[in-house]
Amino acid sequence: MRLHRLDLTAFGPFGSTQSVDFAELSAAGLFLLHGPTGAGKTSVLDAVCYALYGSVPGARQSGQGMTLRSDHAAPGVRTEVTLELTVAGRRLEITRQPPWERPKKGRRAGTTVDKAQTWLREYDAVQGAWKDLSRSHQEIGEEITQLLGMSREQFCQVVLLPQGDFARFLRADAEARGKLLGRLFDTRRFADVEKRLAERRRAAETRVREGDADLLADAHRMQQAAGGAMELPDLTPGEPGLAEAVLVAAAVARSTAREQLTAARCRLATAESALADADRALAGVRERDRLQRRFAEARERAARLEERSGAHREARTRMERARKAETVAPALEMRDSEDTAHRRASRAERHARALLPAAFEDAGAAGLAAAARRAAEELGGLESARRAERRLTELLGEHAALERQERADEEAREDAETWLAEWDGTRAGLRDAIESAQQAATTARELDVQRDPARQRLNAARLRDRLAQDMETAQEQARTAREDALAARQHWLDLKEQRLNGIAAELAGGLTDGDPCAVCGATEHPAPARKVDGHVDRETEERALAVHQRADERRAESEQRLGGVREALAAASAEAGDTPTEQLAREADELERRHTRAREAASVLHDAQERLRRAEHEHGIRVAARSEAAVRAASRVGHRERLDRERATLEEELARARGEATSVAARAAQLERSAALLTDAADAVRAAEDAAQRLKEADARLSDAAFRAGFDTPQAAADALLDDAAHRELQRSLDAWQDEEAAVRAVLAEPETAAAAQRPPADLAAAQRAAEDADRRVRDAASARDAAARRCTELDRLSARAAGSVRRLGPLRDEYDQVARMAGLAAGTSADNERKMRLESYVLAARLEQVAAAATVRLRRMSSGRYTLVHSDDRAGRGRSGLGLHVVDAWTGRERDTATLSGGETFFASLALALGLADVVTDEAGGVRLDTLFIDEGFGSLDDQTLDEVLDVLDSLRERDRSVGIVSHVADLRRRIHAQLEVVKGRSGSELRMRGTR
Known part of the structure; x- marks a missing residue:
């Protein structure tokens, strides 16, 4: 990566537009960025980082882009940073504008906020022009990160070399070094491996503990089933040997339970044999007691029979007379029956004659029957008239129904007409x-x-x-x-x-x-x-x-x-x-x-639709009703005429038939009543005459029967008769006496009963107590046998369940042992990990060893061959090892900690470490070439000779076609480095000036 040009507008301390030609500065290989404190030297580096990543380094970051805006900028000037650079053989231009609160346009008062904007352009060498690539923040960020091959933190560490950070790195402990190296080399995946192994170990341990807890719970259940006779292992879930101890204890409990079951079965067999003997003895005692009580009861019954013997003889005599009187009983019953019939027939005759007219008071049965026949003949002649009268009644009903139907149809027709009109x-x-x-x-x-x-x-x-x-x-x-x-x-x-x-x-x-x-x-x-x-x-x-x-x-x-x-x-x-x-x-x-x-x-839509539907339905009904009423009215005309003709004919016939009576029915009722009374009277007269004759004959048969039975008079025979209840009671008494007498004789004649009566009285209570004791012993023995059998069954079931749990726990415990060993090795807690080095620390130690080797090349030159940086994986105190850093002093031949270096020694050691780290991170990022580096402060602690050596090392970077920018306010550097970028501050904001470039 090589920087070409940087343009700043209203950024940080720079109120106006400032430009930096890095191409001209880089031509000298080594250039100086200087200025007074607070002028804005670091803001130039912030602008480079902001252009590339959209945020500034480290603690200078801010969540609000508007804080990047210069306080010296005019209200109408927008903050903007433009960086031109070459990376991966491509020349790019990045322009970023943070959010901006600007005044509203026109005459409107107040301000408004414009969103942040970003542009990415690429120079097309063939066409000699810039072409737009993207305006998306996310796309540009991903593109720049992919081209540079490093994150913002890595860029700030290897391109903008903060010497204060590396001085702290030299004096830091292993934990602090691990954090910095972890951010630079992204070893989170190794930390994730440690975390994953720890999680798997905890999960496996949890499953093993849960399995052991279930197994131990089954062991407690077996102890309860064994009645407390089982000894549990003194182990907790997760401890080795728990499964074997539980299985051994279960085997001992099962063997003990089976021995107890055998003993319980023997005790039960003995108790059952004793119970059988006791039951047989109790049965014998009960039988003897029964026979003795039977003999005593028979003797008592015989005594009671002797006391009632006189009454028994009287009853037997009475029964014999009653049996003789039973031969006269039919004649007595016949005479009583005929006498009753005669009195009833006489009363009926008197009642029937009382209902007849006076003309029939002395008439005989024949005269009364002849009069009844004459009335019946006249009644038969009225049958046709009665039918005509019933038909006339029906005709009147039909005529009235026609009138009602006519009125109803007329009303329905008028109602339908009225409704249809509306x-x-x-x-x-x-x-x-x-x-x-x-x-x-x-x-x-x-x-x-x-x-x-x-x-x-x-x-x-x-x-x-x-x-x-x-x-x-x-x-x-x-x-x-x-x-x-x-x-x-x-x-x-x-x-x-x-x-x-x-x-x-x-x-x-x-x-x-x-x-x-x-x-x-x-x-x-x-x-x-x-x-x-x-x-x-x-x-x-x-x-x-x-x-x-x-x-x-x-x-x-x-x-x-x-x-x-x-x-x-x-x-x-x-x-x-x-x-x-x-x-x-x-x-x-x-x-x-x-x-x-x-x-x-x-x-109301639904209600209106429903009312219309009902009205249309009603309209159809009304039209049909009107038509049906008209049809019915036409059919009633002919029917009414037929009814009128038939009515006139019937009325003439009835006038002839009823005579002086109000109606034919009334005349028929008179004749029916007269014929019935005459017939009833004739029958009553004949019945009375027949009853008197039968009573006379019954008296003669009764006198003859009483004489043959040995009674002086019929009344004596009647007195000797017994009714059914008395006869049954007397016979039952005689039969009971005979049955009781026979039963007593039979009991007294039984040999076993007589023999039992000669023996001593039976002790039934003692025999019952003995049988109950034997039965209780049998129940106790059976209960003990059942409990022992259930104990064996339950122990077998729980033992099989525990054995299954042990088989399932085997693979889980093997998995846990393997995972725990791997997790312990990765976390540095295992005894096999002698140096207690974590996996992430091991990877970082390898990186630190590479950094120390790369830094030593420059440190030896800066220190005239005196100092060498070496990596140490020795443990520091009780902590973990792997990230130690020592310096070897060639003058003394001793190795000491980097924290013992002096101020100047710390500076060039940290500078060498920073340059070495830049080389290693660059290689790690995929070999992206870093042609421009910045070193921020720290040179004021060096003497002249050391400063010359450090500058020689930095100047040697030009051999690899690199340019190095030193950020410092040390005055001696302004004499030694000719290419300079000066930051001048003033009340209206800072300005950038270039000096010593061609």
Whole structure:
């Protein structure tokens, strides 16, 4: 990379346009950039870095591009940096303009902010003209970074060599050196490898611990299943040997559980045998107790039978008489039945005769039957008349129905006619309502689209008005801050000028006879300058400077606030326009009202459409109803005439049939009632005569039956009879006596019962207690056997689960061992890493070794062969090794730390280190040639001989066609280096002047 030209406008301390011809300066090979402190020497290097990367180096960076602007620039001049250079065989021109707050054009008050801009052009040697490549910040940044092959940090370290940084690098510890080298050589990928290995180690360790924790949890479960008889290993998750210890403990627990199960089974078999013996003994005792109680109960029952023997004989005698009387019972029942029938027939005869006319009071059964037949014959003749009467009733009903239908059809026809007369107007009104609602819906949609823009514009207008007020306040504050800053700056400059005018008196105040003057070197001071009234000392000037700086900070803050308000106001004004807020509010409210009215009008659309559909349906129904009513009216005319003719014929027939009765039905009812009464009376007379004859015959049969049964009178036989309930009760008593007597004899005759009665009483309670004790022992033994079986099953299950966990943990533990070993090696914590060197430190150590070798070539020449830089990977104290840097003194043959170098030695050692680092980074970046280098300050600490040697080394860089720019204010360098770029400062800003170039 070679620089050709740099143009600055309103940048840093340079208020006007300044140009630097690097091509002319580079022709000398070595040139000097000098000027008083604060004039802007470093700002020239900042401009180069800003042109290439869009930002300035290191701590001079700023997030706001407007801070790069010169305070000396005129308001209408924009800050701009243009750099022309050759890189990778291409001649390029880069122009950058940071954001700029400029006055508004025309007569408008205030300021506005222009965005940052960048241009990249390339010189076409064939056509002899520049061509545009890009105006995109991102594209230009990527293009420059790719061509240079290094980041901004690397460029600032290897092209703009900051000697103070390398002096600190020489004295720094390994951690600080690692940070710098890591930024230059981008070893983040190696740090990422360390981090990735550490993460994998932690992840693997977590999985192993989780697996061990699960295994240990299974071991605790096995201990619980084993009833606490299992001893757990005294190990924590993650410790080696845990899996083997758990499996061994599980095997011991399973063996113990199986032995316990065998013993429990033996105890259960013994208890079951004892229970069987106890059950058999209990059964025998129960049987003997049952027989003894059976014999005792039989003896008690026999005694009770003997006590009731007299009553039993009386009952048996009564039963024998009742059995004899049962032969007379049919005759008794027949006589009672016939007597009851006779009384009932007599009552019926009297009742039937009472209902007849007096003429039939003494008539016999034959006369009554003849009269009934005559009435029935007359009733049969009225059947045809009754049918005619029923038909006449039906005709009257049909005629009334026709009248009702006619009235209903007439009403329906009139209603349909009335409704249809209004149909055209109703349909037109509904269609008009639908059309109006549809138009309102369309209007609502159109207004809805306009509402949001109107509201947004209104909000923007309100924000515009508020920001306009804020703008006035911010402008006033910014104007006041600028005036205060200018006044403070002017006051400080005035005081500084007064101090410079009286600086001789201030220097004279420190003169002592015999001591050399700091200005002329004389030891005699015959006429020292004296302070005049109003003399300004250094403290007064510094206070004024502090006041100026605070005022300038307040100015920058107020201008920044003003810029923010101005940008927001411009955005709000662009959106709201110039329309007053009140008008926009009225327009927005009117839109809302119109939209609301349109929505309300459109809301009836569905209801109107539904009413039209229902009205059209009703119209069809009304037309059909009118037609159907007309058809029915025509059909009723003929039907009515037929009904009238049939009615007249029936009325003549009924007049003949009913005679003096009100109706045929009434005449028929009279005849039916008379025939029924006569028939009932004839039947009642015959029934009474038959009943009297049967009663006489029953009395004769009863007397004969009682005599044959051995009773003196029929009444005696009746008294001996028993009803069914008494007979059943007496028979049940006799049967029960016989059954009880037979049962008692049978029990007393049983051999086993009689033998048991001769034995001692049975002790059932003792036998039951013995059986219960045996059963309880069996249950306890079975419970113990089941618990032992469950323990074995659970231990087998948990052991199999633990074995599976151990098999799964094997590969995880192997993976963890490998990853942990690799992570420990990479992090420098492993015992195998003897020097405790991290992977990133190892890579940086290799780079540092290359840098030390490249720096030694120049350091030996600067120190006349005395010093050599060497890399050391020894550990420093308890820290890690790998980034040590020592210097070897050839005069003493000893190796010492670079922190022990003196000020001058530190300078040329750091210069050699910087040049060596530039070579290594250049090679690392892909061999991009760096034809222009800058060395910033540090030469004031060298003596003349060392300075000559350093300049010879720098001058030797021309052998590789390089140009080196030295940034320094050392006066001796101005005599030694002829090609110079001087920075001259003044009240209107600094200027650049070139000297000693051809």
